[in-house]
Amino acid sequence: MTGRVLGVVGSGAGGVEDLLPCLIRPALEAGWTVGVTLTPTAGRWLTETGALAEIERATGLPVRVDPRSPSERSPHPPVDCYVVAPASANTVAKLALGLADNQALTQVNEAIGTHDLPVVVFPRVNAAHARHPAWNDHLTALRRAGVHLVYGDDVWPLHEPRSSPGKQLPWSAVLDAVNQAVPVPR
Numbered sequence: 002m003t004g005r006v007l008g009v010v011g012s013g014a015g016g017v018e019d020l021l022p023c024l025i026r027p028a029l030e031a032g033w034t035v036g037v038t039l040t041p042t043a044g045r046w047l048t049e050t051g052a053l054a055e056i057e058r059a060t061g062l063p064v065r066v067d068p069r070s071p072s073e074r075s076p077h078p079p080v081d082c083y084v085v086a087p088a089s090a091n092t093v094a095k096l097a098l099g100l101a102d103n104q105a106l107t108q109v110n111e112a113i114g115t116h117d118l119p120v121v122v123f124p125r126v127n128a129a130h131a132r133h134p135a136w137n138d139h140l141t142a143l144r145r146a147g148v149h150l151v152y153g154d155d156v157w158p159l160h161e162p163r164s165s166p167g168k169q170l171p172w173s174a175v176l177d178a179v180n181q182a183v184p185v186p187r
């Protein structure tokens with residue numbers, strides 16, 4: 002164990018159903034403690050399939066979807082690095098604007114504004130999302146804030162909607178970005 006804590010944030014985008022085998026388990030095997038937070042959409046999807054309960058069993062921590070009450074303590078330990086994967090176009094846009102109307106956005110927005118707390122984001126978007134007139138400004142805002150974007154034709158070529166169902170996400174590039182952001186302590 003290295004004592005590093007990874008905050009994994011999943012949103013309502015294709016591939017979120019693979020979070021456990023493709024990102025969480027490899028991170029656990031690499032020595033990370035993993036605390037998972039989902040947007041309400043992703044939380045509903047993974048509750049329906051039973052994947053949310055499996056994630057809780059694997060990580061030993063509750064999956065966060067709803068905000069805590071003021072009287073409750075955070076159920077996750079302090080995080081050393083956040084990774085938002087997959088990030089829907091909606092979640093990327095909200096992060097770029099600093100909107101925090103769910104627990105996942107609340108945590109990641111605060112991390113973006115925290116010194117020395119790396120944030121990795123993999124936008125799982127298609128060509129139509131990327132043609133929205135605000136899209137490039139969102140990416141620029143996040144890059145300027147120091148967010149590491151796993152993005153580009155080499156990692157995730159943009160396709161027209163519905164032309165690439167079931168395409169495997171670039172999980173190894175995402176995990177590499179995380180491990181580069183917070184190297185294993187010697």
Ligand SMILES: Cc1cc2nc3c(=O)[nH]c(=O)nc-3n(C[C@H](O)[C@H](O)[C@H](O)COP(=O)(O)O)c2cc1C
Pocket residue numbers: 011012013014015040041042043088089090091092125126127130
């Ligand atoms: C089956 C399904 C797959 C979806 N996949 C994506 C996707 O890959 N990328 C994306 O940006 N939106 C996708 N969406 C749309 C988002 O789920 C929707 O915009 C939602 O409001 C995102 O909410 P969240 O960002 O809070 O999770 C998908 C919707 C459905 C029903």
